[in-house]
Every structure is written in structure tokens, then in C-alpha cells.
Amino acid sequence: MLLRLIVRDFVIVDRLELEFDGGFGALTGETGAGKSILVDALSLALGERADATVVRSGAERAEISAEFDVTPAGALEAWLRANDYDTDACLLRRVIDSAGRSRAYINGAAATLGQMREVADFLADIHGQNAHHSLLRADAQRDLLDTHAGAQVLARDVAAAHGAWRTAREAREAAEKDVEATVRERELLEWQVKELVALGFDAVAWQEAEQEHRRLGNASELLEAAGATLATLEEGEAASLPLLQHAGARLSELTGVDPALTDAAQLFETALIQLEESALALRRYQDRLELDPARLSELDSRIDAVTQMSRKHRVMPEELPDLLLGLQNRLAELVLRADPAALAERERKAEAAFRDVAKKLSAVRTKTAKALSAAVTAGMQELAMAGGRFEIALEALPEGASCGLEAVEFRVSANAGQPLRPLAKVASGGELSRIGLALQVIASQANPAGTLIFDEVDVGIGGRVAEIVGRMLRQLGKSRQVLCVTHLPQVAAQADWQWSIAKETRGGATTSSVSVLDAEARIGEIARMLGGEKITETTRRHAAEMLGLS
Template identity: 35%
Template structure:
């Protein structure tokens, strides 16, 4: 249920915080006081379309928050888990901020989400039903879902059907993809074979290109490297200039006197370090000279190898790593295509078997739907009779469609005949405003428990009715509140009288600004408000007594 609602800087609302109770709550007040603004705010909180026009004049943003408590079996938990949103305490807070620049920020339990996620969660919490917005029940495309949810056996059959149907669609799409263009399939197969073979034959290795470039640079600069090494060796250990030998002599001379002072010892250490370092360097230069050998053939091999790598990079990637990654991907695709070629007959057999199975289940589901439809028709007639539409005829049309789709082979739509002698017609088109309100309430009474929403909101759905019909509508709304929390904006005293909780909405002008305020009414205030609804602005002792009697009768 909706426990708390906070609205700030929204339309003519400065700031309102409302605590709601279970069962049935009505909101009443003068026309234009802002009753529907609260419903608009709830609609936005449930993921409805926002507009900067909702932001209060002079403010940068509007903020709407709602605290909901969830029953253990609520479908909302599955959606929250899917998006990684914590809900262990059974509470959920929705928040939506509308900014003047058009930006929207949505949060669920403090976690930022996109509008689609907010809407997906909000639809499980709030069902708003207005005068011209009949939502799920009035959309023909949803009638099949409502029918299937109504009967447990039908719902189970549909779940079985959808598993089989999804498998059939997967097989069919795979076959269609292959058969769509046999020529393109063959060309792709040839190309993949060529590319896989070309990369495999190249035998590429990670870091190979860097090693080849280094070796090529050495061969390209063979003479310059050899001359530099030769001259360096002659300088360090040559016959004319023997740097290493002379440094060794200096080291020997200093070693005899190094014990005489710390400075001499330090100098001797430096000379010794230099001697051994240069001796090692001379030895390394000698080894490098001995190993150097000019190899023109090797240089040609390296250049050819680098050119091959360059050509492969142009085709398959900027680096050897990219080429090898591309090879893995196309090799996998090639295996799948080759398997598909080998398993073509097997696929055709599997597709044929899946089609037979899905047809069998579709027919079985269709038969069960027709049985369920008869039960639903009977229940709707009972509800309509209680709403003084006992002459109306309600029918659930289940028309078989030769084409299989995700919900079976049926097209389901609710039809009605409101008066004897008239033709049956689609529910959403045939009924008048008052009749449609009663039909909607009949359906809501049956489906409120099935729909599983936390809060059902009625926005002046009782327009166009009066007298005993108004009383019947009040009773139906109260009956719906046994399964779900109900919030109802109404102008009917009969509806207000039967409510468990009553809020009065008013507006006033403060400092030149119009503001909406909301007040919970006690028993005496409720009597006075219902008296106003009965008689208008002038409240008399008689209307007060009438209002009190109406409340007692409702109880």
C-alpha cells in the first residue's frame, strides 16, 4: 500500500506530505482545488510522462516521493531483484525530480534508475483509473492477459505453451536466417574458410613484430654497429691505448696506500668499481663482435615476414593481438556455419516436431480459454446486476487465429450489449460514460486481486451517475478495497460516506500565490463535508442529518 506521499513545488502545491491508511480513502473538495493534481503526481511517480509545466512557477524543480509497503507475494520483488535494488525490509521508496531544463532524475530506494525501470516498478504499485483513461481493462490487446490470469489452469497452460513457442521460434528464425539467402550463406562460408586459413598459415605470435623490427635494425646497421664496437674495444683494451690495463695499474698503486686515510680508501673504491665495470664492458664488446655475422638472406626473410604481417593488419586488425582475436571470432562462426550445414536435416526435423507440439498446445489452450471465458461472463453478469445493469449482456469473444503467436492462436476481446435490442459491440466503444464506469467497476471487482497492484486510484470515475447507481458504485469501490488499497477522488456523497478515510483538499491565496492544502477529516468534519456535497455551499441542519444518516447506512 501507499503509506506516505510527499509533493514539493508541483503545480499549485507548495509542499504537502500525506499519510495514507489501508482500505478506502476518498479525497473531496471544491472543483479546481487541486484534487487531480495529486493524482497527476502519483502518475509521474509511477513512470508517467513528465512536463516542465508541472513545476511550480518560480521554482527550479518539482520533487515527488512515495513510500510503499509490499506484501510478501508482490510481483514487485522480482523486478527489484532483476535490477539489483534492495528491498529486504518490505518497503520501497520511489522518487522523481523534474527540472526546469527538462531533466528527469528517478530513484528507487535511493538507487538512480531510468524512466523505463521506474515505470516497470510503478505499474506493479499503482493503477490509476480516470474518467477517460481506462488503462489495462479498456485496452482490447490486454483482454487476453486478463482472461488467462483469471483462471489458474489457463494460466498454467499458457506458461507451458510459451516455453514451447519460444523454442519453436528460435528454431524457425535459425532456419529462416539460413534459407533467406543461400548465395550469401555460401559466399560467407567461403570467405570465412579463406580468412581462417590465411591467418592460421601465417603462424603469428604475440610480440613477434617488435622482435623482427629490432633484428632488422641490427642487420640494416650492421657495419655501423661493428665499427663502433671495434673502436670501443680498441680504446678499452687495445695495444696503443689500454684504458682497462692502465686503470688496473692505478688501482694497484692506490691499494697499497688506501689504508692510510678515509679519502684514499674512498678514491680506491671508485677506481676499483670503474675498473671492474670497464673490464666487464670490454668482455661484452668482445663477445658481441665474435657473435656478429652478416646474413643477407635473413634480412630478406625478415622483410618478407614484416610485409606479410603488414598485409594481415590491413585486413584484420591494427595489431597482431587484434588479428588473433578476429581469428578466434570467425573460427567460431565458421564452426557454427559448418555445423549448421551438417545438421540441416536434423534442424528441419526438430522444427517440424516443435511446430506440431506448439500447435497441439495452442489448441488445448484455446479450448481452455473458451471454458474460462464462460465462467468470467457469468461473474461479470453478477457484478453488473448489482450495479443495476441486469439487462446488459457481457461476452468474451475468443476468435481462433490461424497464425501462431506468443499468446496462442486466439484473439480475445470483451464485448457488451448495454440494452435489449441493441447490437453487441466492443466494450471500450459501446458504453456511455456512466455505463462504462459501472462496467469498469465490475471488472475491477473481479480482477483487483488478480492484478496484484498495491494501490488502485479512481479519479472521478463516478461522473454521470446518481441515486441508487451511485450507492452501488460506492459499494463496489469499497469491495475492491478489500483486496487493494483504494484512493478515490469523488463528487458523490455516497462514495465519500462509505470510505474508511477522508481527506479534504482546498486552495487559498497567500502573498499573491495560489496554494493547495490537504486536511484529514474527523467524524464531525466528514459529516459537514458530505452535507456540503449533498446541498452545495449552504449547509442546513437537515443536510447535516442527511449526511449523518448516509454515513450510518454505509457502515
């Protein structure tokens, strides 16, 4: 359930802090007052894309925060824990700056828009005012059926299996078409793989060879430098180390005369020890380092072979192992191409895997289509379409497709005695609105989200039908939190609570404000929705009757 929504500098909203109740709530107000802006703001908090146009004029950034409660041991808590977020609450925050850059946070920690949309599936389901128009598209009809059936994952598995089958089929067909070209490519690959395997390149050994080559290639210079340094330290009358040792001993003796020399003597002794250790290290280095022309020649040949191979294939030496692996994989594929029976078997297995998972999806769709068709047909009787029928037809696709083994088509008969025909061809605007609303309300009952939001989905209806829609939303509000942006008094009157959104101008700037309506204020708002600018006592009595307060 949505507990709190905070909106700052969003479109024409400077600052709003709203706390929500459960049940069915209506958001009303005059046209253009910004009723749908709250829904748009919530959509951003739930991961919708945004740009700089949502930032209020003159502001540096827009900020939206939405807080939802978390049911202990529920799917939302499990998702939060799995993604390393706190589970005490679910606070979604979105910041969009004036340059269009966006940042998202879940419970104070940075999040991606993908994560925002994932968590949104547990929180809220928004039905936009033009949602019924999408029902004219075949893909939208199929998605609605799969969503209502809880078969979205199964549908994705079907699409993936069909893609694998298609790939296997294309591989077989390509092999049959261009046998000669495949043979030529295979021969070239076999030669290239043979060369690379014979080279026996190893990245670690290559680094060691380069290092050894640098050392042997500069052995004379290295030995000369080591010898010259040792000569300076230890050899001849001018050798510095004996002189320094004598000076150190003398300085140490004099510390007995003047203890103030102790620090200097200790530092001198430390430096002298370091010089002696350096001389020992240089002698060991001379003993190990030898001039080895044969080994140097061997390394020259190895480095030249690796360098030529990398130039030949236009890669860095370190990339040769990956190159070999890629060539071997391609060669294995071409070897398979040379075996039509193996390719045909792979295609057969891929098709069987597709049909197996597609049949499972078909079974789920068939069961759900029957139940949803009956429920929408019943809803049509309530929505002033007596005698009308609704049916979800599943047309078999023998060859199969990425969507499965059947095409999904919504069919409707708006009046008794008329045949069922595709929804896109027979429904008028008003009929489409009512059918779409029935579908949305019924489909919402299977949605796991705790908050359902209807943004002017009642466009195109009125009178008794509007009152029925209000009752449907009120009934839905007994098990969910339902928010409805509406312009119909019959719908608003059925709400458990009501807010009024108004637009006002202050200091040359236009802003939206929200008022929580008490019982008396609701009468006035419903009266305004009934009678427009001029509200009479008769209109107020009618409004009170609609609210059940007379």
C-alpha cells in the same frame, strides 16, 4: 501498502507530506483543485516517464518520494534482495530537474526506470479516469484477460515462439525463391572462409609478431646504442665506470674522517650499483639480440598477408576472427538452405513448439474468460444494468498469430433479450463506464499489488449506481489499501477515511493543499459535494445520513 508520500515542487504543489492509512480512502475536492496531481506524482515514483513540465514554475527540480511497507518473505522482499537493495522498507524516490533530466532511487540506491516499473508491480495498480476507453481496443481486452489470468509470461512465450516459427518459415520460403543467388553467395563464402582459415590469424600471435618485427627491424640501431653506452661505461681510458668506482671507494674511506659524508657516500654507492647492473643488462641484451634477415623477411611476409586480408574485408586485423565466425555462421545457414528437407523440418519443429505453448495459453484463457464473464455479468446487475450480459469470446485463429491461437473480444448485451455484440459497437458512454468499472474492480482482486488507486473511474455514473460503486470499493478495501479520487458524494461517503484537496493562491502563486478530514469536516465536505456553494442544514443532515453519523 503505501505508507507515506512526499511531493515537492510538482506542478502546483510546493510541498506535501502525507501519511496514509489502510482500508478505503477517498480524495475529494473542487474541480481543478489538483486531486489527480497526487496520483500523477505517485505514478512518477512508480516509474512513469516525465518531462520538465512537471517541475513547478520557478523551481529547480521536482522531487517525489513514496514509501511502502515490505511483507517479510514476500515477493517484494525477494525482488529487493535479488536486485541488491535493502529489504527493511521500500522507498522510491524520483527527481526531475527543470531541464527534464530524471534520476530514480530505490532505498537510497540509484535505479533505472525499468527497475522502478518492475518493483511497482508488487506495490500499486493505478486505474486512470479514461481507462475504460482502452477497453474498445482488441489488444487492451486481450491484455486485461491475460493479466487477470496471471498469464503475462506465458503470453510473451507464445509471441516469442511465434516469432521463431515465422523466421523458420521465411527462411524456407526465401530458399525456395532464390536458389541461384543462394548458390552464388555460398560459393563466395566458401572461398572467403577457406582464405581466412588458411591465414590462421590469432590475436595474441599477431601482437607478438608485430613486437618482434619492430625489434628485428631496428636491430642494428638497438645494438649500436647498447654498444655505445657500454663503451661510455666500461671501455677505454675515458670509461666512466672505473673512474666512478675509484671515486666511490675514496669517498667511503673519508667517511671515517668525517661521518657527515655518510649519507652522500651511501647515495653514491647506490647509484654506482645501479650503473653496474645496467652494464650487465646491456651485455646480456647484446648477447640475445642478433641480426636475423631471414626471420625479418618471414615476419614481413606474415604482416603483409594479414594487412592485405584486413584491407580486403575492410576490418581491422584484430576483427578478423569475428569476421570468420560470422562468415561461417552465414555459410552454415546457406548450407541449410540447400537442404529443403532440413528447412522444412526446422519449420515443422518451430510450429509445433509454438502450438504447444499456445495451447497452454488457450486453456488458461478459456478458464479465466468463463469466470470473468460471469463475475462482470453479476457486477452489471448491481450497476443498474439488470438483465445485461457480458462475455469474453475467444475466436479461433487456425493459422495462429503472435497473440496465440485465438482472438479475444469483449461482447455485451446491455439489456435483457438483446443479443451479445462487440463492446466497441453497442456500449454507450455511461454503459461503458459501468462495465469498465466492474472489470477494473473485479480484475483488481487478482492483482498482487497491495495498493489499488482509482482516479475518477466513476465518471459517467451517479445516484444509486454511485452508492453501489462506493460499496464495491469499500469491500475491496477490507483486503487491500484502496485510494479513490472521486467527485461523487455517494462514493466518498463509503470511504473509511477522507482527504480534501484544495487550491489556493498565495503571493501570486497557485498551490494545492491537502486536509485530513475528521468526522465533522467530512460532513461539511460531503455536503459541499451534494449541494455546491450553498450548503443548507438540510444538505448537512443528508450528508450525515450518508456517512451514517446522524
